Structures are given as structure tokens and as C-alpha cells.
Amino acid sequence: MSPRNRRSSERFAETVLDGPLLEVSDLKTHFRTDRGLVKAVNGVSLTLERGRTLGVVGESGSGKTVLSRSIMGLLPKHNVVRSGSVRFEGREIGAGDPRTMRPLWGTEMAMVFQDPMTSLNPVMRIGNQITESLRYHLEVAKDFANETAIALLRSVGIPEPERRMREYPHQLSGGMRQRVTIAIALACGPKLLFADEPTTALDVTVQAQILDLLQAQQRERFMAMILVTHDLGVVAGRADDIAVMYAGEVVEKAPTRTLFTEMRHPYTEALLKSIPKLGDPSHTRLEAIGGRPPDLVDPPPGCKFAPRCPYAQNRCAMEVPVLTESGSSGHAFACFYPVGVGAAPVAGA
Amino acid sequence: MRFVVRKLVQLTVVLLLVTFISFLLMNLLPGDPVEVIVPFGSDEQRQALREDLNLDDPMITRYWDWLSGLVRGDFGKYYTTSSSRPVSKDLKEALPVSLQLMAYAQIMALAVAIPVGVATAYRAGSRFDKAANTSAFAMLAMPNFAIALLLSYYLGVKLDLLPVTGYRPFGEDQAEHFRRMAMPALSLAVGQIAIYMRLLRSDMIATLQEDFITMAKAKGMRPRRILWRHALRPSSLTLLTVAGLNVGTLIGGAVVIEVIFSLPGIGRLIYEAILSRQYVAVQSFIVVIGAAYVILNFLVDILYSILDPRIRHVRAIQ
Amino acid sequence: MSEPSNSEASTQSVDTQVLLDEVTTAELEVAPTRRIGVAGWLAAAWLIMVVLVAFLVPLLPLDNLNESVASLARQGPFTDGHVFGGDGNGRDLLSRVAWGTRASLEVSVGAVGAGMLIGGFFGLIAGYFRGRLETVLTGLLDVMLAFPQLVLALALVTFLRGDPNQEGGVRLSTVLVLVIALGIVSTPIIARITRASTLTWAQREFVLASRAQGARSFRILFREVLPNVLPAMFSIALLGVAVVIVAEGGLSLLGLGVELPTPSWGNIIALGRNDLRDAPHIVFIPSIAIFITVLALNYLGDVVRAKFDIRESGL
Numbered sequence: 011m012s013p014r015n016r017r018s019s020e021r022f023a024e025t026v027l028d029g030p031l032l033e034v035s036d037l038k039t040h041f042r043t044d045r046g047l048v049k050a051v052n053g054v055s056l057t058l059e060r061g062r063t064l065g066v067v068g069e070s071g072s073g074k075t076v077l078s079r080s081i082m083g084l085l086p087k088h089n090v091v092r093s094g095s096v097r098f099e100g101r102e103i104g105a106g107d108p109r110t111m112r113p114l115w116g117t118e119m120a121m122v123f124q125d126p127m128t129s130l131n132p133v134m135r136i137g138n139q140i141t142e143s144l145r146y147h148l149e150v151a152k153d154f155a156n157e158t159a160i161a162l163l164r165s166v167g168i169p170e171p172e173r174r175m176r177e178y179p180h181q182l183s184g185g186m187r188q189r190v191t192i193a194i195a196l197a198c199g200p201k202l203l204f205a206d207e208p209t210t211a212l213d214v215t216v217q218a219q220i221l222d223l224l225q226a227q228q229r230e231r232f233m234a235m236i237l238v239t240h241d242l243g244v245v246a247g248r249a250d251d252i253a254v255m256y257a258g259e260v261v262e263k264a265p266t267r268t269l270f271t272e273m274r275h276p277y278t279e280a281l282l283k284s285i286p287k288l289g290d291p292s293h294t295r296l297e298a299i300g301g302r303p304p305d306l307v308d309p310p311p312g313c314k315f316a317p318r319c320p321y322a323q324n325r326c327a328m329e330v331p332v333l334t335e336s337g338s339s340g341h342a343f344a345c346f347y348p349v350g351v352g353a354a355p356v357a358g359a
Numbered sequence: 360m361r362f363v364v365r366k367l368v369q370l371t372v373v374l375l376l377v378t379f380i381s382f383l384l385m386n387l388l389p390g391d392p393v394e395v396i397v398p399f400g401s402d403e404q405r406q407a408l409r410e411d412l413n414l415d416d417p418m419i420t421r422y423w424d425w426l427s428g429l430v431r432g433d434f435g436k437y438y439t440t441s442s443s444r445p446v447s448k449d450l451k452e453a454l455p456v457s458l459q460l461m462a463y464a465q466i467m468a469l470a471v472a473i474p475v476g477v478a479t480a481y482r483a484g485s486r487f488d489k490a491a492n493t494s495a496f497a498m499l500a501m502p503n504f505a506i507a508l509l510l511s512y513y514l515g516v517k518l519d520l521l522p523v524t525g526y527r528p529f530g531e532d533q534a535e536h537f538r539r540m541a542m543p544a545l546s547l548a549v550g551q552i553a554i555y556m557r558l559l560r561s562d563m564i565a566t567l568q569e570d571f572i573t574m575a576k577a578k579g580m581r582p583r584r585i586l587w588r589h590a591l592r593p594s595s596l597t598l599l600t601v602a603g604l605n606v607g608t609l610i611g612g613a614v615v616i617e618v619i620f621s622l623p624g625i626g627r628l629i630y631e632a633i634l635s636r637q638y639v640a641v642q643s644f645i646v647v648i649g650a651a652y653v654i655l656n657f658l659v660d661i662l663y664s665i666l667d668p669r670i671r672h673v674r675a676i677q
Numbered sequence: 678m679s680e681p682s683n684s685e686a687s688t689q690s691v692d693t694q695v696l697l698d699e700v701t702t703a704e705l706e707v708a709p710t711r712r713i714g715v716a717g718w719l720a721a722a723w724l725i726m727v728v729l730v731a732f733l734v735p736l737l738p739l740d741n742l743n744e745s746v747a748s749l750a751r752q753g754p755f756t757d758g759h760v761f762g763g764d765g766n767g768r769d770l771l772s773r774v775a776w777g778t779r780a781s782l783e784v785s786v787g788a789v790g791a792g793m794l795i796g797g798f799f800g801l802i803a804g805y806f807r808g809r810l811e812t813v814l815t816g817l818l819d820v821m822l823a824f825p826q827l828v829l830a831l832a833l834v835t836f837l838r839g840d841p842n843q844e845g846g847v848r849l850s851t852v853l854v855l856v857i858a859l860g861i862v863s864t865p866i867i868a869r870i871t872r873a874s875t876l877t878w879a880q881r882e883f884v885l886a887s888r889a890q891g892a893r894s895f896r897i898l899f900r901e902v903l904p905n906v907l908p909a910m911f912s913i914a915l916l917g918v919a920v921v922i923v924a925e926g927g928l929s930l931l932g933l934g935v936e937l938p939t940p941s942w943g944n945i946i947a948l949g950r951n952d953l954r955d956a957p958h959i960v961f962i963p964s965i966a967i968f969i970t971v972l973a974l975n976y977l978g979d980v981v982r983a984k985f986d987i988r989e990s991g992l
């Protein structure tokens with residue numbers, strides 16, 4: 011038995027089939043830079059059950075990408091300070107060490123990147139980019155890998171997959187390329203898929219198709235998915251739960267339906283107001299309330315949203331609101347003066 | 360295809376200009392070429408040379424005759440006071456020697472520079488990287504003739520490991536052939552190693568920042584595979600172009616190196632022709648080298664677009 | 678000489694950050710930092726010394742460079758107070774190398790100076806006026822670059838010089854021939870770099886502003902553009918001098934360098950080759966002089982480039 015196979019059998023042996031697929035608690039990822047410590051992810055906790063979809067929403071720069079890459083262990087090697095715990099199938103992988111992560115990459119967790127223009131190797135044929143991981147991880151024969159790849163391409167909606175196999179990425183449109191990256195991510199049947207703004211770089215007309223494809227695949231394969239986006243509209247009908255991020259922190263978290271009906275955090279409200287209307291060019295900045303996300307090196311004291319928050323009061327600039335569960339089950343938010351509850355302070359009361 | 364056609368037109372124009380410049384060289388000679396080439400020749404011989412060179416024709420006719428001669432393989436003659444013999448035979452014998460020398464040097468340079476370049480990019484900032492960079496910087500400052508002389512002194516004279524001069528054809532004795540080509544090729548390779556290594560390193564560092572590398576990593580590919588299968592080829596385009604262009608440096612270097620190691624290549628022929636004032640022959644050698652270099656660059660350009668399908672595509676639709 | 682590193686900690690978003698695990702992202706640049714550093718000062722000191730020797734060599738207390746002493750022939754360094762020993766003919770090697778500095782610098786600085794004037798001028802006007810002028814000029818330069826450099830130099834020297842014993846025709850000194858030939862060879866390279874740099878500067882606001890105010894073209898070109906293009910030209914000039922010093926050495930080995938009896942670093946090496954077996958110092962001492970000088974020039978060229986943030990767009 012090859013070392014690779016042995017490793018995967020060990021993996022299966024210790025796999026716990028009950029309990030959540032992914033548990034993240036108090037995850038912090040900071041970058042050392044010339045300007046100081048950039049607190050890109052600052053104490054995030056999440057739980058994700060098998061086969062479910064979590065939407066992570068926040069404007070550009072709120073730390074969504076860093077969060078997903080921290081969980082997956084795809085961070086630069088140098089000048090990164092990480093702490094907190096990540097448990098995948100009950101196993102601690104918080105250290106993100108490439109030696110422990112590599113057996114998981116591709117087979118257990120996979121990622122679809124934001125820009126399909128840059129995430130495919132320009133000088134490698136599409137076919138090879140798909141069969142590569144099949145052959146490496148599953149050690150299947152070449153013919154079998156090719157057939158599987160063609161089937162994969164067909165399942166992600168690529169016409170004439172046999173021909174596409176021999177083509178290079180530049181010969182495909184953006185939407186087609188993103189389908190290819192999805193096929194690559196799905197190739198080895200991961201249990202968890204990260205989709206980091208999978209449609210932001212695409213034409214509005216194909217955005218919905220790609221999202222539907224992701225959703226269909228996720229259901230079909232009973233695969234968990236973390237769908238990252240700046241657009242609440244994208245996750246509205248597709249995620250089971252939603253976590254709203256601001257300045258490296260989760261400020262509101264709830265089952266999707268609850269979030270939309272009982273939205274509490276002013277930032278979530280602002281995000282909702284900025285959902286692009288159909289046909290609008292997609293915005294990555296928060297247009298509705300103006301202002302920019304805070305400096306992550308030296309964030310404002312108190313609530314980090316206070317400088318931009320229309321509901322802010324004196325207390326907000328001095329005390330830090332804590333993410334607190336309240337009301338219906340699974341709904342938590344970090345705000346002293348939540349929306350729709352009158353002026354009565356809730357959190358920390 | 361249209362790209363190739365356009366390139367071919369360009370190639371033809373440059374070839375014409377290069378041959379024309381080489382043709383003009385004879386006019387730079389201080390004094391009458393006939394006087395310079397056969398100073399002690401008889402009147403008959405001078406007249407023969409005058410006719411060989413068509414010296415009484417107008418310039419453009421002369422150029423045309425000379426050029427069509429070249430195309431037919433007539434590279435002029437060597438002239439002595441009493442006789443003359445064609446250059447083409449010597450040229451034909453010398454050409455393979457020079458080509459071998461340059462090919463070995465290029466292979467040696469790439470064989471060292473590619474692994475070192477990949478390794479330094481992978482471990483950028485490490486002590487190994489710094490040492491390799493510093494050595495490359497020093498290697499760039501070493502003239503190839505100084506390396507050649509240093510090698511022939513230490514390996515040839517002091518340690519008596521390798522023969523200092525002379526050539527042995529590959530067909531006659533392969534081991535001896537390589538023993539005799541080792542020092543000349545290495546002398547030429549040292550500078551190229553430094554250039555290629557630095558180039559590949561910086562391109563490779565840029566490539567390793569690309570999303571598709573992260574993607575390959577997220578697929579669970581091992582670093583070695585990522586480096587060699589994913590990152591090397593997109594990083595090697597500049598390297599390839601420069602390796603092509605550097606053949607120019609290599610040709611210039613080969614002339615000097617052939618003289619130092621007494622290798623019977625074109626460089627050695629040029630050297631001897633200059634010494635014995637065979638300006639017709641020198642002119643032919645120059646034009647052969649110039650044309651060969653132009654054609655080679657054309658081929659590199661084509662190869663370049665094969666290596667990078669993006670360019671092939673962009674150029675195809677242009 | 679070590680190269681100081683230049684780590685630019687970047688604050689780019691992760692999307693553009695290298696994420697390959699063991700691949701370090703420390704962007705160690707090959708070019709040195711903006712600071713000149715110890716190595717830079719050493720390099721500058723060496724070059725100043727070389728220039729001083731070239732200028733002051735007649736005043737230095739050196740032995741006669743042409744006087745042969747039989748007992749000194751092929752003797753190594755420190756024989757009878759001769760620091761560099763003697764050459765193959767028993768002449769003092771120190772004084773020959775010192776005088777050789779002069780010829781080598783005359784050729785290299787002369788050739789690069791000529792290349793800077795001609796190539797710099799063409800590069801400036803091609804980059805500034807653009808249009809058909811640029812097309813023609815760059816086309817011409819490209820044809821010159823179609824020859825391997827040393828081969829073109831060799832051809833020019835061979836034909837410009839003709840037969841040394843030949844009567845008649847205009848005979849130039851070999852130093853002048855080398856300056857012309859190597860100057861011609863360096864022209865297209867310098868023109869290319871100058872043009873590339875001019876292109877970027879000619880589009881800057883302050884230049885466009887003076888254009889809009891109706892300033893005369895040549896005035897803008899020389900007052901506004903040229904001063905900004907000079908650093909790029911200067912850095913390529915430093916590298917150019919290094920290349921020409923080496924080229925003179927190579928040509929000397931082909932018998933086409935500075936003509937004896939005038940010594941140059943190149944022709945001392947060429948002559949010393951005959952005695953490599955018994956007296957390698959004759960070859961190695963001038964070779965080391967060339968090596969250190971080229972090293973210093975390359976290093977300072979990199980410093981200038983890093984200091985003025987010149988990208989190698991011309992290559």
C-alpha cells in the first residue's frame with residue numbers, strides 16, 4: 011500500500027461521523043507588516059454541519075478571504091500570527107501545518123477562487139488540471155481519470171467536454187472557466203467546499219448560473235459549503251446559515267430566514283440596503299452608508315462599526331459589544347442598540 | 360499562421376539589412392581593398408581579385424552579386440600572393456565545432472541555472488538563496504577569457520587533468536571529445552549560469568504569487584510538483600528569450616574561447632583570417648554569424664509562442 | 678561582495694499574496710537597497726582609485742614600463758621589490774598594469790561616452806517625438822542589435838584598422854579605432870534604454886503642462902525630460918563601461934586590442950598567455966583588475982537603478 015493510501019486509511023480510521031464537520035473557535039489571524047499588526051481575522055467562531063451551507067458576508071476587506079484561507083491552512087508562511095482552534099471532523103487542524111493539511115487539501119476540503127482568469131494555470135491543458143488531482147490523490151489510471159474528468163466537466167455544465175479537455179484556459183469564457191475550477195474542486199469529492207466570491211469576477215448574466223450550479227452540486231454530493239460573498243442577495247436563497255463579518259469579526263450570525271426577518275445588527279441592515287439591483291454592476295463597497303472599513307492595525311475602540319453606524323450612541327465608542335445569542339435559537343449579534351428592538355440596550359445588558 | 364508569415368517578412372528584411380551592413384564593411388578599409396588584401400601580388404592576381412570582387416561595378420550590383428554568391432554557397436576565397444582557394448570548405452568544417460561548443464555551453468548553463476533558480480525562488484531569502492545570488496553576481500563580473508585562462512592553468516597545467524588545447528571530433532573518440540570541450544564550454548557557461556539563474560529566480564518568485572499556484576496547492580499537490588509542473592513553464596518565457604538572445608554573447612565569447620583553446624571553429628578561422636589579412640573571408644564569416652543569429656532569434660520567437668499558448672492565441676487573432 | 682536584501686513587506690490582500698506553503702514570500706530583490714552600503718562605498722573607492730591611477734600614472738613613482746631586465750622575466754610578485762613581478766620580457770608588471778589602466782579606461786569611457794552622446798540623443802528624440810521618426814530609428818537600432826555585439830565590434834575594428842603595415846589611407850590610432858567601433862556597438866543599447874525611459878517621463882504631468890503652456894519642444898526635452906532620464910542613462914553607462922573593458926580584453930586576445938607597445942589590461946593578458954605555464958601571474962593580475970572593476974561597476978549600476986527605481990523596460 012502506498013504511503014498516500016495509508017495516510018488516507020488512517021484518516022478514515024479516526025474519522026468521527028457524528029458531531030459537526032467543522033468547528034472554528036476564537037480563530038485569529040494577524041499579519042505582521044511595516045505598518046504594524048494587521049488583525050485581519052480577530053476571534054471568529056463558527057460551526058458547520060455536514061451537507062450544509064454557511065454564507066459569510068461582509069464588504070471588501072472585512073476578512074472573509076483570510077478567514078477561509080485560515081481555516082483551510084492556505085496562508086503565507088511568514089509574518090502570520092495565528093491562534094484559536096479549527097476542528098475538522100473532530101480533529102484539530104488549527105496549526106495549519108502543510109504536512110498535516112496536504113492530505114486534506116483536494117480530498118476533504120477544496121476551494122473555488124474568486125477570479126477564474128487567474129486561478130487556472132494558463133499553460134496547462136484543462137484536462138490535465140482536472141486529472142492531476144484525481145491521479146495524484148486517488149491513484150487512478152490515466153484513462154479512468156480522463157473519463158472521470160469528462161464526466162465532471164459535463165456535470166458542471168460544460169458542453170463538448172471531450173474537446174474542452176484539450177484546450178487551454180484562455181480559450182474559455184470567464185463563466186466556463188469558473189465551471190472548470192468548480193469541476194477541479196469537486197474532482198476528489200471533498201466534504202467541505204469553500205467558494206470565495208465565486209461570481210464576483212463574472213458577468214452578471216452568468217452569476218446566477220454559477221451559484222445555482224454550486225448549490226446543485228452541494229446538495230447532490232451532500233457536501234458542506236462555505237459561500238463567501240459581499241452580497242447578501244447571493245446567499246439569501248442558498249445558505250442555511252449566514253455569518254456577517256465586519257473588520258475581522260462576526261457581528262451577526264443566524265439561520266438565513268431568521269437573519270432576514272429579524273435582522274438586528276445595523277451593519278447587516280446596511281448590507282441589505284446595498285444589495286445590487288438586478289443589472290447593476292456589482293459593488294464590493296458599501297454604498298448605502300458610506301465610509302470605509304476601519305484600519306485593521308489600529309481599529310477604533312469600542313464598537314468598530316461606531317464611526318459609520320447611524321444608531322451609534324456614546325456607549326458604542328467606549329465599550330466593545332460582544333457577540334451574544336438572543337431570541338430565536340442560533341441567532342447572535344454584537345450590538346448595544348440593535349435594529350428593530352427600540353432603543354433598549356440588549357447585548358451586554 | 361498569419362503571425363508566422365508576418366515574422367517571415369520581418370526576418371527577410373532584417374536579413375537583407377544585416378547582409379548589406381556586412382557588405383559595407385569592405386568599404387571601411389583604409390585604402391584600396393586590393394592593395395590591402397594582396398599587397399605583394401602580381402598585376403594579374405590583382406586584376407583577378409578585382410574581378411572576383413567586381414570592384415568596377417556599381418555598389419548595388421556588387422552587393423547583389425555578392426549576396427547571390429552567398430546564397431549559392433560561394434563565400435569568397437582566401438588569397439595568397441600566388442593562388443587562391445575557396446572559403447566554403449573551411450567554413451563547413453569549422454561550423455560544427457563552433458555549434459558544438461555553444462550547444463554544450465548552453466546546456467551546461469541551463470542544467471545548472473534551472474535547478475538553482477527554482478531552488479532559490481522556492482527558498483527566497485534563505486541563506487542558500489543569498490549565497491547563490493552573491494556567487495551569481497561575482498560570476499557575472501568574470502570575463503570568459505579570464506575563466507578560460509584560469510581553468511587551463513589549474514585544470515590543465517597544474518593538475519594536468521584536461522588537455523589545454525586541441526579538438527577531437529565526436530565521431531572519432533567521444534570521451535576525448537568531451538574532455539577537450541569541457542573547459543571551453545565551462546568558460547562560456549559561467550556567465551550564462553548567473554544570468555539565467557537570476558532571471559528564472561525573479562520570474563519564478565512572481566509566478567509563485569499567482570492564484571493558480573494557490574489553486575494547485577489547494578488541490579493538495581506537493582511542492583515539488585507545484586514548482587516543476589505548475590510554476591516552471593510559465594516562469595521560463597523570459598529565460599527562453601534571453602537564452603536565445605544570449606547566443607549572441609555566446610558567439611562573441613566562442614570566438615575568443617576557440618582561440619584560447621585552439622579549437623578549429625569559426626572563431627579560430629576569423630582569428631587566422633584577420634592575422635593573414637583575408638578580409639574577404641572575414642566578411643563572409645561575419646555575415647554567416649549575423650544571419651545565423653537573426654534566424655535563431657526568429658526560431659526563438661516561434662518557440663516562445665509554442666510555450667505560451669496565450670501568446671499563440673493573441674498573435675493568432677491579431 | 679554581498680548583496681543587501683530589499684524586503685518590501687507588502688500589505689496586499691491575500692488574493693495576490695503567495696500562498697504556497699514552504700515558498701517564502703520574502704521578496705528578496707537582486708538589486709541592492711537604496712542605501713549605498715559598505716559594499717557600495719568599497720566599489721566607489723576602487724573606481725576612484727582606478728580613475729586616479731589612469732590620470733596620474735605619469736607622476737607615480739613607477740619603473741620604466743618598457744625597460745626589460747632579463748633577470749626579472751617571468752618572475753613572480755615581490756621579486757626584487759617588484760610588487761607584481763615581471764612580465765615575459767622582464768618589464769615591471771606593476772607599471773605596465775598601471776599604464777594599462779589608462780588605455781583600458783580611454784577605450785571604455787571613450788566608447789561609452791560616444792555611445793551616450795549618439796545613442797542618448799537618438800533615444801531621447803525617438804521617445805519624445807514618437808511617430809515615424811521613432812519607427813525608423815528603432816528599426817535601425819534593431820538591425821544593429823541583430824549582430825552579436827562582440828562580432829560586430831570585431832568586424833568594425835578589423836576593417837577600420839586595416840593592415841597595420843599598409844601604406845596609404847587614413848590610419849587611426851588603435852585606441853581611436855576601438856572607441857569608434859565599441860561606441861557604435863554600444864549606441865543601440867543606450868538608445869533603447871534612453872528611449873524607454875523618455876517614453877515614461879514624457880507622459881508625466883509636468884512635461885505635459887509645459888507642453889500645454891507652449892514651451893519649445895527642445896527646451897522641454899533638455900530642461901524637463903533629460904534630467905530625469907539621466908539616472909537611467911548613468912546606470913547603463915556604468916554597466917557599459919564594464920562591458921567595454923571586458924570587450925577590449927577579448928579583442929586583445931584576438932590581436933585586435935590596443936596596439937603594443939602601449940599596454941592595456943587586455944593586451945597584457947594576451948601577451949601573458951604565452952607564459953601561462955611558468956608565470957601565470959602575468960595573466961591573473963590584470964584579470965583580477967578587470968574582475969574587481971567590473972564587479973564594482975555592476976554593483977554601482979545596480980545601486981543607481983535601485984535608487985532611482987529604474988525598471989528594465991529597455992531590455
Ligand SMILES: Nc1ncnc2c1ncn2[C@@H]1O[C@H](COP(=O)(O)OP(=O)(O)O)[C@@H](O)[C@H]1O
Pocket residue numbers: 041042043048049050068069070071072073074075076077086306687688689690691692694
Ligand atoms: N498577507 C497579508 N498581509 C497583510 N495584510 C493582509 C494580508 N492578507 C490580507 N491582508 C489584509 O487583511 C484584510 C482582510 O482581507 P480579505 O480577507 O482579503 O478581505 P475580504 O476577502 O473580506 O475582501 C485586508 O485589509 C487585507 O489588506
Ligand code: SF4
Pocket residue numbers: 275276277313314315316317319320321322323326331344345346347348
Ligand atoms: S454597538 Fe453601537 S455602534 Fe456598534 S453597531 Fe450597535 S449601535 Fe452601532
Ligand SMILES: [Mg+2]
Pocket residue numbers: 074075076206207692
Ligand atoms: Mg476576498
